[in-house]
Structures are given as C-alpha cells and as structure tokens.
Amino acid sequence: MNKYLKYFLIFAFIVGILAAAVFFISSNSKSSITYETQKPFISSIEKKTVATGKVVPEDEVEIKPQISGIIEKIYLEEGAKVKAGDLIAKIKIVPNEQSLNQSRGRVRNAEIALNNTTIEYNRNKALFDKGVISSQDFNNLQLQIDQAKQELSNAQADYQIIRRGSAGGSATANTNIRATVSGTILEIPVEEGDQVIQSNNFNDGTTIASIADLTKMIFEGKVDEGEVGKLQVGTPLKISLGAVEGAELDAKLKFIAPKGVEETGAVQFKIEGDVEVKEDVFIRAGYSANASIVLEKKDSILVISEALLQFDKKTDKPYVELAVGSAEEQKWERKEIEIGISDGVNVEIVSGLTESDEIKQWNKTEPIKKGEEDEEGEEDSEESED
Structure with missing residues (x-):
C-alpha cells in the first residue's frame, strides 16, 4: 500500500510542476504582433510654402502743404472717401516778421521808383511834344516807366503771398489743402492748431493726410532663401487674412527682390503680389496675411x-x-x-x-494594461529591496 501511495505522490508532484510551468509560461508570454x-x-x-506678411495699398499718396503755417480747420475724417480736388484742411498763415518787413520795404521802394519815373516821364513828354527831344530818348523813358510799374506789381504780389498765402485769393490758394488723388483717407496725423512746414528742396514737409485706393491692394511678404529660387513671377498665390476669418483671396506674384536681408540668422527675400479684392470683403490697409505658394506640383x-x-x-x-x-x-x-x-x-x-x-x-505603441503595471511595480520594488 505504501508503494502505491509513493508512486501516486510522485505522479501528483510531477503533474503539479507541469501545471505550474504551463501557468507561468502562459501568464508571462506575450501575444505575437500582427502587422x-x-x-x-x-x-x-503639391509642395507648398507659406510667406508671412501684410496687405497694403498699391499706391499711397501723402498730402503735404506748399506753405508753412498753422492748421486752422480740418474738414474731413480718417476713412472718408474723397475725389481729386476735395478740400481736406485749411492753413492759417503766420508770416515771418523779417520776410514780411523786407517785402513791405520792397513795395515801398517800388512805389518811390515809379513816382520818380512818372515825374521824369511827364516832364520829358512835354518836351517831346514840342520837338525838343528825340523819339528815341522818349521811348527809353516809356520803357523805364513800364518796368517800374511791373516791379511794383511784383513786389505787391510777393507781399500778399507772404502775408496771406496767395496773391489773388483764388480757390487754388496754397492755404487750402486738397486731395491730389481719389481714394480713402487712411490717416490724418495732424490736428487743428498744429504747426506745419512746407515741402521744399531741403525738407519733406509735414504730412497733412495720406490717401490710397483700397480697391487696389498688394501683398508684401518674405520667403526664405531656400525657396526663393523656385518662385517665378506670375505664380498664383492664396492669401488668407488673420482679421477676416474664412476669407481667402487670389493673387499673382509680381515682384521678387534681387537682394536678400538677413534676419535672425536666415536670409529673407521680399516678394509682392497683386491681390484680387472681392466686393463682399472689406480690407483695411495693414492687415496681416499669409500667402500660400505652390512651389512644385505633380499629378x-x-x-x-x-x-x-x-x-x-x-x-x-x-x-x-x-x-x-x-x-x-x-x-x-x-x-x-x-x-x-x-x-x-x-x-x-x-x-x-x-x-x-x-x-x-508600423503599428502604434499600445498602452500598458493595468495588471501589467502592477506586476512591473512589484518587481521594481523587490529589486530595490534586494
């Protein structure tokens, strides 16, 4: 009886070991990965690049005064639409005292000279009528009196220009600042009471207003030197505006700068494109924009x-x-x-x-299951205790 019990125990022990091994292998084996x-x-x-920049008017005109003075009245506001010749502002002349005094003295000298020439002319005219002097001498006196009259007229006109800004007070007087082109007033950087300087050979003068046609806009942006060689004039652009959500405008590349500018270690080249403005989209000057450019396309x-x-x-x-x-x-x-x-x-x-x-x-990495995390945590803790 003991002999059979001994064999039974040995058999049960072997079966237990085999069962434990199977359980251990099955619990620690991983399923095969299927790709x-x-x-x-x-x-x-389509290989594309994006150029960042802004949308600006194609032509922007600055209106400057032809005479110095003080802004007396501003008739229009920024954003107003104007036509060429519309009155924008009026300047009050503050003449220079020295120039005004010199001009007044010139007028007085011209009057004195004319009076003296007139007396001489009247005296010699009586002699000419009696045949005492020749006609050549009398003609010289006639020329002198005509020149004296012209000099007085010129002196008086200069005096009026210095004093009032114009000689005759016509509608085109220099004191009236008018629009030189049609468009929209973008900016009026002066206020009533501000002093302005005239435009001349030595000074640009004070800007009274800037005017531009907002129906003719261009995109100004920059592209990297690694992509500028793939661009060609006439390449279509897609312009997206940051301020107008969902608006996308068509444009054509019209200019690529021949010289680059280094910015933050990279050479950038300026580009410009004509933008096709839609009637239902109002574009303000200076909107930030991105231009999508197709560098290469294969079908x-x-x-x-x-x-x-x-x-x-x-x-x-x-x-x-x-x-x-x-x-x-x-x-x-x-x-x-x-x-x-x-x-x-x-x-x-x-x-x-x-x-x-x-x-x-290639399959994506699968997340570790909760049970596997606990087992790995226990193993790590046991290793740290050892």
Whole structure:
C-alpha cells in the first residue's frame, strides 16, 4: 500500500510542476504582433510654402502743404472717401516778421521808383511834344516807366503771398489743402492748431493726410532663401487674412527682390503680389496675411504614406519592408526605393515599388494594461529591496 501511495505522490508532484510551468509560461508570454499592410496608390502632390506678411495699398499718396503755417480747420475724417480736388484742411498763415518787413520795404521802394519815373516821364513828354527831344530818348523813358510799374506789381504780389498765402485769393490758394488723388483717407496725423512746414528742396514737409485706393491692394511678404529660387513671377498665390476669418483671396506674384536681408540668422527675400479684392470683403490697409505658394506640383504619380518610410542609419537611403508570402506568415523583405517630392503626408515613389506591393505598416505603441503595471511595480520594488 505504501508503494502505491509513493508512486501516486510522485505522479501528483510531477503533474503539479507541469501545471505550474504551463501557468507561468502562459501568464508571462506575450501575444505575437500582427502587422497590417498598405499598397502604393496614384495621387497628386503639391509642395507648398507659406510667406508671412501684410496687405497694403498699391499706391499711397501723402498730402503735404506748399506753405508753412498753422492748421486752422480740418474738414474731413480718417476713412472718408474723397475725389481729386476735395478740400481736406485749411492753413492759417503766420508770416515771418523779417520776410514780411523786407517785402513791405520792397513795395515801398517800388512805389518811390515809379513816382520818380512818372515825374521824369511827364516832364520829358512835354518836351517831346514840342520837338525838343528825340523819339528815341522818349521811348527809353516809356520803357523805364513800364518796368517800374511791373516791379511794383511784383513786389505787391510777393507781399500778399507772404502775408496771406496767395496773391489773388483764388480757390487754388496754397492755404487750402486738397486731395491730389481719389481714394480713402487712411490717416490724418495732424490736428487743428498744429504747426506745419512746407515741402521744399531741403525738407519733406509735414504730412497733412495720406490717401490710397483700397480697391487696389498688394501683398508684401518674405520667403526664405531656400525657396526663393523656385518662385517665378506670375505664380498664383492664396492669401488668407488673420482679421477676416474664412476669407481667402487670389493673387499673382509680381515682384521678387534681387537682394536678400538677413534676419535672425536666415536670409529673407521680399516678394509682392497683386491681390484680387472681392466686393463682399472689406480690407483695411495693414492687415496681416499669409500667402500660400505652390512651389512644385505633380499629378497622377505613384505615392505612399510618408509614415511607411525607413532610412538606413549608415547610408541614410530610404527603404520599406515588403510582405513575402501570405499575410498570415508575417514575413518581410527589405526593399530600397527612390523617392521624389513630399507634402508632409504622402511622398512620391520614383522607382522601386508597384501598385501591387504590400508595404509593412508600423503599428502604434499600445498602452500598458493595468495588471501589467502592477506586476512591473512589484518587481521594481523587490529589486530595490534586494
């Protein structure tokens, strides 16, 4: 009886060990990973760049005075639409005392000279009528009196210009500041009572107002030197405005700067594009904008998802892994390929693949389950105690 009991106990012990081993292996083994595949497909790729900048009027005109003085009255406000010739402001003349005194003295001298010439003329005219002097001498006196009258007229006109700003007080007097072009008043940087300086050869003068046509706008932006070589005049642009949500305007590139400017370590080139303004979108001068520019475009080409690419660590050449055999076997073969342009999502396949190839799709890392976290935590704690 003891002999059979002994064999039974040995058998039970062996079975227990085998059961424990099976349980241990099954509890610690991980399920095999199954990879999915993707096939190349025919699509189109556009390689784009974005230029940041702003939308400004094509032509902006600054209105400056032709005479110095003080702003007496401003008749219009910023944002008003004007036509060429509309009155914007009026200047009150504050003449220079020295210039005014000199001009007044010139008028007085001209009057004295005219009176003296008139007396001489009247005396010699009586002699000429009696035939005492020749006609040539009398004609010289006639010329002198005409010149004296002209000099007096000029002196009086200069005096009026210094004193009032114009000689005749006409509607085109220098004291009236009028619009020189039609458009919208963008800015009036002066106020009533401000002193302004005239525009001359040595001074730009004080700006009374700036006017621009808001129906003719351009985009001004900058692009990096690595992309400017791919741009051509006439390239279409898509302009998106930061201040107008959802608005997208069409434009055409019309200017590329021949010289770049270094900014924060990178060379930037200025570009300009004519913007097609829509009637239902009101654009203010200076809106910040982004221009989307298509640098390169290819239609009906073989592409794959860029996430399928791998790169050799030594040669940095691209390759993919192709399925060999059936999908259940999960066998893969490395295949080097040649790629072309990319838009960040898909990449062009120049050579190395066909539409029938099955490409290995790398699975995303799965999160660790709660039970596995607890087991790993216990193991870490035991190791730290040891």
